Structure formats: C-alpha cells, structure tokens
Amino acid sequence: xxxxxxxxxxxxxxxxxxxxxxxxxxxxxxxxxxxxxxxxxxxxxxxxxxxxxxxxxxxxxxxxxxxxxxxxxxxxxxxxxxxxxxxxxxxxxxxxxxxxxxxxxxxxxxxxxxxxxxxxxxxxxxxxxxxxxxxxxxxxxxxxxxxxxxxxxxxxxxxxxxxxxxxxxx
Amino acid sequence: xxxxxxxxxxxxxxxxxxxxxxxxxxxxxxxxxxxxxxxxxxxxxxxxxxxxxxxxxxxxxxxxxxxxxxxxxxxxxxxxxxxxxxxxxxxxxxxxxxxxxxxxxxxxxxxxxxxxxxxxxxxxxxxxxxxxxxxxxxxxxxxxxxxxxxxxxxxxxxxxxxxxxxxxxxxxxxxxxxxxxxxxxxxxxxxxxxxxxxxxxxxxxxxxxxxxxxxxxxxxxxxxxxxxxxxxxxxxxxxxxxxxxxxxxxxxxxxxxxxxxxxxxxxxxxxxxxxxxxxxxxxxxxxxxxxxxxxxxxxxxxxxxxxxxxxxxxxxxxxxxxxxxxxxxxxxxxxxxxxxxxxxxxxxxxxxxxxxxxxxxxxxxxxxxxxxxxxxxxxxxxxxxxxxxxxxxxxxxxxxxxxxxxxxxxxxxxxxxxxxxxxxxxxxxxxxxxxxxxxxxxxxxxxxxxxxxxxxxxxxxxxxxxxxxxxxxxxxxxxxxxxxxxxxxxxxxxxxxxxxxxxxxxxxxxxxxxxxxxxxxxxxxxxxxxxxxxxxxxxxxxxxxxxxxxxx
Numbered sequence: 001x002x003x004x005x006x007x008x009x010x011x012x013x014x015x016x017x018x019x020x021x022x023x024x025x026x027x028x029x030x031x032x033x034x035x036x037x038x039x040x041x042x043x044x045x046x047x048x049x050x051x052x053x054x055x056x057x058x059x060x061x062x063x064x065x066x067x068x069x070x071x072x073x074x075x076x077x078x079x080x081x082x083x084x085x086x087x088x089x090x091x092x093x094x095x096x097x098x099x100x101x102x103x104x105x106x107x108x109x110x111x112x113x114x115x116x117x118x119x120x121x122x123x124x125x126x127x128x129x130x131x132x133x134x135x136x137x138x139x140x141x142x143x144x145x146x147x148x149x150x151x152x153x154x155x156x157x158x159x160x161x162x163x164x165x166x167x168x169x170x
Numbered sequence: 171x172x173x174x175x176x177x178x179x180x181x182x183x184x185x186x187x188x189x190x191x192x193x194x195x196x197x198x199x200x201x202x203x204x205x206x207x208x209x210x211x212x213x214x215x216x217x218x219x220x221x222x223x224x225x226x227x228x229x230x231x232x233x234x235x236x237x238x239x240x241x242x243x244x245x246x247x248x249x250x251x252x253x254x255x256x257x258x259x260x261x262x263x264x265x266x267x268x269x270x271x272x273x274x275x276x277x278x279x280x281x282x283x284x285x286x287x288x289x290x291x292x293x294x295x296x297x298x299x300x301x302x303x304x305x306x307x308x309x310x311x312x313x314x315x316x317x318x319x320x321x322x323x324x325x326x327x328x329x330x331x332x333x334x335x336x337x338x339x340x341x342x343x344x345x346x347x348x349x350x351x352x353x354x355x356x357x358x359x360x361x362x363x364x365x366x367x368x369x370x371x372x373x374x375x376x377x378x379x380x381x382x383x384x385x386x387x388x389x390x391x392x393x394x395x396x397x398x399x400x401x402x403x404x405x406x407x408x409x410x411x412x413x414x415x416x417x418x419x420x421x422x423x424x425x426x427x428x429x430x431x432x433x434x435x436x437x438x439x440x441x442x443x444x445x446x447x448x449x450x451x452x453x454x455x456x457x458x459x460x461x462x463x464x465x466x467x468x469x470x471x472x473x474x475x476x477x478x479x480x481x482x483x484x485x486x487x488x489x490x491x492x493x494x495x496x497x498x499x500x501x502x503x504x505x506x507x508x509x510x511x512x513x514x515x516x517x518x519x520x521x522x523x524x525x526x527x528x529x530x531x532x533x534x535x536x537x538x539x540x541x542x543x544x545x546x547x548x549x550x551x552x553x554x555x556x557x558x559x560x561x562x563x564x565x566x567x568x569x570x571x572x573x574x575x576x577x578x579x580x581x582x583x584x585x586x587x588x589x590x591x592x593x594x595x596x597x598x599x600x601x602x603x604x605x606x607x608x609x610x611x612x613x614x615x616x617x618x619x620x621x622x623x624x625x626x627x628x629x630x631x632x633x634x635x636x637x638x639x640x641x642x643x644x645x646x647x648x649x650x651x652x653x654x655x656x657x658x659x660x661x662x663x664x665x666x667x668x669x670x671x672x673x674x675x676x677x678x679x680x681x682x683x684x685x686x687x688x689x690x691x692x693x694x695x696x697x698x699x700x701x702x703x704x705x706x707x708x709x710x711x712x713x714x715x716x717x718x719x720x721x722x
Contacts, residue, residue: 030599034341041348044363054629058355058362061617062348069344072337079337086598091394098393099591102386105570106583114571122563129393130559140560148567156224158575 024080031076038070094129101125113163114153118145173303180526183228184534189527192229193535196236201542203237204244204260205550206561211241215501216385217565219377219508220572227509228524232531234502235485239291239532242478243539246283247550250470251276251406259477262445266462266469273465281409282416282467283474284543286423290475291536293427294434294482299529302518305490309515314622316639321616323643324493327436328605330654339605342596346606349374350613357621369581376504378573378582379610382589383596383603384497385569389562390594409544411467419471422452426472430479435486436495448476482532488513489525492615497604500611507611 045066048059101121108117123141126132132140152158183189203214215234222230245260250267263283270279312320329339352363353373364370411419426448433444452472453462462469484495492514494500506513511521518525573586593603627633634640 027599030595030601031341034345037345037348041363048360048362052629053624053631056357056621056624058358058360061620062351062362065344065347065351069341069348072341072344075337076335076341086600088598089394092598094393095390095594098390099587102566102570102587102590106580106587109570109574109583110580118567121567125563125566126559130557130563132557132559140563144564144567148564148571152571152575156221156575158571159578160571160574 027080028077031073031080034073035070035077038066038068038073042066042070098125098129110161113165114149114160115145115163115165118148173300176303176522176526177299177530179522180528180530181533183523183527184232184530188226189229189232189531190534192225192233193236193531194538196233197240197243197535197539197542199233200237200240200242201244201247201539201550202553204241205247205553206556210388211238211498212384212501213388214241215498215505216377216380216383217569217572219380219501219505220575222505223377223508223576227506227511227521228527230505230509231502231524231528232535234505235528235532236535238498238502239478239481239535240539242481243284243287243543244550246287246474247280247543247547248554250279250283251551258442259445259481260474261442262449262473263470265449266464266466269463269465270467270470275408275465277406277408278411278415278467279470280406280547281411281544282419282471284409284540285411285416286419286426286471286475287478287543288536288540289423290427290430290477290479291482291539292533294431294479295529295532295536297431298483298486298532302486302490302525302529305486306515306518309491312515312639313637314619314626315633315637316643317619318616318623319634319637319640319643319647320491320493321612321619323647324487324495325605325609325612326647326650328496328608330650335600338601342601342603343605343609346609347613347616349379349606350610351617356614356618369577369579374585374610375573375576375582376507376611377576378585379589380501380504380607381569381573382586383593383607386566386586386590387593387597387603389566389569390590391597392558392562395558406547409547415467418467421455422448422468422472423475425451425455426475427479430476431483433476434480434483434495442477444480445473445477448472478536485528485532489517489528490515492517494608494611497607500608503611512615 042063045059045061045063048062049057050060050063051057053060101124105117105121108120119141122144123137126137126140127134130137149160149163153160184193199214200211203210214237218234218237222234225233242259245255246263246267248254249260249263250271253264253268255261255264267279267283270276325343329343330336350373352370354360354371355362361371426444429448429451430444433447449462449469449472452466452468453459456462456466456468481498484499487493487495488499488503492503492512494503503513511517511524569586570583573582574580576582596603596606623633623637624630634644
C-alpha cells in the first residue's frame with residue numbers, strides 16, 4: 001500500500017517506461033505468481049463443475065473470476081508498467097523478524113495463554129525495534145499485558161485461553 | 171415533512187447518553203489518529219472492528235463514522251504544522267498551510283481549516299439528510315440486474331481511479347472476488363476452495379482480512395521506516411480567523427462544500443480527489459494564482475472544506491445502495507454485515523433508528539470537532555510525542571486479541587498474520603489492497619445478484635441491456651472506458667508540450683501532484699480511496715509523509 005514510502009519513491013530515479021533486464025524480471029515475479037493463482041483457481045473451479053448460466057454449478061462464478069485474474073496478470077506480465085516500486089532494503093529483514101515474533105506469539109498463545117507470550121513479544125519488540133530503555137521496556141512489558149488482559153478478558157468478555165501464569169499464582 | 175420528523179427521531183437516538191459518548195470517543199480517536207504517526211483511519215477502523223462486534227449496531231457505526239470524519243480534521247493539524255499529512259486527503263493542505271505556518275499564521279490556518287471542515291461536513295450532512303431518502307426510493311425499484319451493474323460500476327471506478335496501474339487494481343479486485351468465494355456455495359452449500367480445512371467452510375472472516383491487509387501490514391511496514399518523531403516548535407496563536415480571513419475564504423468554502431459533496435457521492439470518491447479538485451478550482455478562479463503555494467488562505471480553506479464534505483456524502487452510496495464508495499466505508503460496511511445488517515435501500519425503513527441516528531450523530535460530531543479543535547489543538551499536538559515503537563507493539567497485540575475474539579479461534583490469528591504478510595508484499599510490489607478489500611466485501615452480494623438476474627432472465631445475459639437501469643449504468647461504464655482509451659492516446663500525443671509546461675510551472679503543487687506530468691495541470695489524478703494516497707504524494711516538493719498509514 002502506497003502510503004508513506006513515497007519519500008523514497010519520489011526521489012528514486014525515474015525508471016524507463018518499459019523496464020529492461022533485471023528490473024523487468026523483478027517486476028514479473030508478482031504477475032507470474034498471480035497468473036499461477038488465476039490458472040490454478042480456474043482449474044479448481046472447473047473441477048467444481050460449471051453448469052449453465054441459468055443453472056450454475058458452484059464452479060461457474062469462481063471460474064469467471066479466475067479468468068479475470070489470469071487475464072489481468074497476463075497483461076501485467078507483458079507490460080510490467082513503470083510505476084515506482086519500493087526498494088528492498090536491509091531493513092526489510094527486520095520485517096521477517098517481526099513476522100517470526102508474531103508467529104511465535106500465536107503458537108505460544110494457544111499453549112500457555114495470553115500473559116506470558118504477550119510480555120515476551122512486548123519486551124522483544126520494544127527493546128529491539130522500538131529502541132526503548134531497559135527500564136521502560138520492563139515496565140511496559142509487565143504492565144501492558146496485565147492491563148490488556150483486564151480490558152479484554154474482564155471488561156469486554158473475551159474468553160482468553162487458560163493462562164499458565166494466572167494458574168501458577170492462584 | 172417526513173424527513174424532518176425522521177431526523178428528529180434520529181436526534182433522539184443520537185442524544186442517548188451512550189451514543190453521545192460514542193460520537194465523542196469516535197471524533198477524539200479520529201482526531202488523535204489523524205495526528206499520530208503510524209495509524210490512519212483505515213487501519214484504526216480495522217483494529218476496532220472486533221470491538222464493535224460486541225457493541226450495539228447503531229453505537230458502533232456512530233463511533234466508526236466519527237473516527238472517519240474526525241481523522242479528516244486531525245490530519246490537517248500535522249499538515250499545517252509539520253508538513254506531514256496525517257492522511258492522504260490532507261496532502262493538499264501542506265502546500266499553503268505549511269507556508270502559512272512559516273509566515274507565523276499557523277493558528278489562522280488551523281482555525282480556518284476547522285471552520286471550513288465544519289461547514290463542509292455540515293453542508294454535506296444536510297444534503298445527505300434530504301437526498302438519501304429520495305435515492306432510496308429510487309433504489310428500491312431496482313432489480314438484481316441493476317444491482318450487478320451498480321457493483322460493477324463501483325469496482326470499475328475503484329480500479330480505474332486508483333493511482334496505480336489499472337490492470338494491477340483489476341487483478342487485485344479479481345483476487346478479492348476470488349477470496350470471497352472461499353467457503354460454501356451460497357445456493358447448494360458445497361465447499362469451494364476450502365482444501366479440507368474446516369474453519370474455511372465459513373469463508374475468510376472479513377475482519378481478519380481487513381485487519382491483516384491494513385492493520386498488520388501497516389504496522390509491519392513501520393519497521394522499515396526510519397523516521398524520527400518531530401517536535402512542534404511553532405507557537406499557535408490567533409486561531410480564530412480575522413474578519414478579512416473569513417471574507418477571503420468564504421467563497422472557497424462555499425465552492426468546496428458543493429464540489430466535495432458531489433465528488434463524495436461517486437463511488438471511488440471521497441477524500442483526496444475532492445481536496446485536489448477544490449485546490450485546482452480555487453487556483454483557477456484566483457485573480458492572482460501565483461499566491462498559491464505561498465500561503466494563500468483559500469488554498470487551505472477550499473480543500474479542507476471539500477474533503478470533509480466528501481467524506482460525509484460518501485455515506486450516501488453506502489447507506490442507500492449498499493455500495494461502499496471507498497476503503498474506509500468498506501470497513502464500515504463490514505462492521506454492519508458483522509452485526510447482521512445488510513446496508514441497502516431497505517436500511518432506511520428496516521433499521522430507521524440506525525440510519526437516522528447515524529446521520530444525526532454526524533451533525534453532533536462535527537460540532538464537537540469544531541469545539542474540540544479550536545481550543546484543543548495544542549493538546550492533540552502533544553500526542554506526537556508518543557513513540558512509534560510503543561504504539562506499534564501495543565497495536566499488534568490488540569490486533570491479535572481482537573481477531574481472536576471474533577470466533578475465539580487461533581485460526582483467525584494465522585489468517586490475520588497471513589494477510590498482513592500479503593499486504594506488506596503488495597505494498598512492496600505496488601499493488602493496492604483497496605480494490606481487493608472492496609471486491610472481497612462486494613463479492614458475495616455480486617454473485618447473488620448475478621445468479622438472481624440469470625434466474626429472472628432464464629440464463630440470458632441480455633437482461634443487462636434490457637433492464638433500463640442496468641443498461642444506463644453499463645453504457646456509462648462503456649463511455650468511461652472509451653474516454654480512458656482515447657483520452658489516454660490523446661494525452662500521449664500531447665505529452666511533450668504538456669510535460670514542458672508542467673516543468674515550467676514547477677512551483678505548482680497541483681500539477682506536481684498529478685502522478686503523470688503528461689496529465690497536465692489542473693487535472694489531478696484521484697486515488698481510489700479516501701485515504702489512499704499512493705503515489706499521489708510524490709510531489710517534487712517531497713512532502714514527507716509520516717509512516718502513518720493514514721494511507722492505506
């Protein structure tokens with residue numbers, strides 16, 4: 001999504017109307033993936049049977065849409081366009097780490113409840129990505145999950161899974 | 171008059187103490203996120219969707235609407251003071267608003283924006299009050315074929331008005347429609363694309379998709395940004411504009427209200443387009459256009475009025491036809507669906523409390539914003555001190571619990587993370603999530619209307635031509651496609667002179683903001699959603715847009 005980045009985009013050198021070489025190849029990855037999606041969904045819908053316009057089977061509607069996806073992806077493959085695309089930077093790796101943390105949170109959440117994984121997630125995130133001091137990291141990582149727990153579990157009535165920490169203390 | 175008595179009933183709903191509280195929460199949160207870096211209206215509404223699930227439908231829509239128009243006020247503050255547009259529609263305000271700040275007139279710029287926003291918003295709500303019932307009558311007479319046509323029009327406008335490549339948007343709309351078919355077939359209930367996963371039988375949850383694409387994706391993106399928080403040093407004084415300032419801006423506000431109102435009604439309208447159009451209009455009308463970009467007060471008053479007018483009138487297609495005009499409204503649409511209410515022409519009669527209550531709350535909300543903004547600007551600016559890392563970390567946790575709370579299943583947490591990753595990759599590769607989400611919301615209704623049309627017509631596609639309403643709409647789409655094809659060719663032919671002109675006129679931000687200089691001046695290209703600036707923001711002046719997604 002567009003938003004910000006624009007700053008980089010604006011200052012980036014103007015790309016030629018039809019990118020060539022590696023630039024073109026890079027721009028073809030997404031359309032190629034979309035083409036695969038379109039064709040795959042098309043085959044899947046075909047297997048669901050199409051039926052007729054008056055008596056459509058489950059596959060007819062998705063099949064029509066698959067054609068749309070495949071068609072537009074094909075055009076994008078042929079004409080990748082020249083609109084500015086964000087650069088991948090070393091910082092992009094930190095996003096991979098962020099995703100990893102969230103995945104770990106979800107796994108732990110199912111296993112030991114909310115409080116512990118939330119405190120760990122906050123701790124790592126605030127210290128590593130937020131660059132907070134140890135003191136404010138500790139305060140926020142301990143107080144934060146407790147406040148959220150009270151808001152969601154007690155005030156909003158969200159039944160959070162059985163919590164290991166709470167069981168240990170009660 | 172009937173409308174008046176209905177509105178009276180609406181006010182009795184809106185003046186309910188709980189609802190008053192929710193309007194207040196909505197406009198304060200809206201203003202705050204307009205100011206805060208890191209979150210825009212789309213992301214915020216996405217984050218709050220699970221909470222609204224537990225609320226009364228009317229209160230939840232009142233609050234979400236407040237967030238939407240409140241963010242339009244809030245975005246202005248940082249545009250004027252720091253040249254950081256809080257959301258896309260405020261980009262235009264940076265041109266003259268920031269110049270006014272440099273000249274020590276920050277207070278006046280903020281004051282006139284608040285007054286303009288109030289006037290624009292109120293004019294649009296009055297229009298909404300009287301136009302909506304008439305349109306609903308009209309819409310009730312429409313058959314399924316006309317509905318198909320309307321939705322195709324909505325999707326078409328969203329894809330073709332988008333800033334990015336049309337085919338990219340088209341492709342995303344296709345993906346959105348495809349995703350909406352996952353689950354059970356609406357007629358015979360057989361499973362489609364569920365890959366044997368039981369949770370997928372009910373399809374992807376809209377909230378999880380929206381929270382992933384807008385919320386999580388935007389929060390992840392913030393890890394890539396290196397912006398440091400900025401501190402406002404400007405002293406704000408003389409917020410209440412002088413009589414001369416008011417006289418200078420009155421015309422711009424009047425024109426902005428009307429222009430914004432009509433642009434907002436169009437599918438794909440709202441926000442950015444209206445503020446750009448108003449800026450272009452004011453500049454063209456001015457006796458001395460060279461003042462623009464150097465602190466012309468009309469350049470602040472007009473666009474600010476227009477963007478608030480359009481964000482209010484954008485509720486018309488949603489509440490009357492059941493078609494969300496932009497991404498933020500698609501979120502509100504999703505919120506209504508979650509409550510078991512399908513927006514459409516029946517809304518006004520079947521849920522008249524909600525319909526009129528929301529409209530009445532908008533009058534109140536705008537008044538609250540005027541009162542809040544004039545004396546409290548300083549308080550909101552303090553929020554800029556909240557550190558990004560803290561905001562992001564807590565928002566992510568709230569997303570996770572929020573999405574879990576919808577079905578009490580960890581499966582939805584994986585869905586939200588998956589769509590978060592997808593959204594981030596899309597932003598990297600220049601695909602906009604707006605058309606995807608809009609298509610995802612419209613998908614099931616479109617399929618249903620299409621199948622109904624086929625039943626009515628006995629399997630003949632001719633129904634789309636023989637049904638008068640559908641024929642008119644499809645003809646309009648055809649005309650627009652032709653205009654785009656030929657217009658595009660004409661422009662390419664003229665691109666040389668136009669480019670030179672644009673360069674010669676380099677100071678002109680309205681020109682600059684058109685992504686393609688060949689488009690020529692005074693022809694800003696709109697984006698598809700009220701808060702989706704996309705590359706609109708690449709002005710040569712390099713307006714630094716904060717990391718905030720205000721701008722999904």
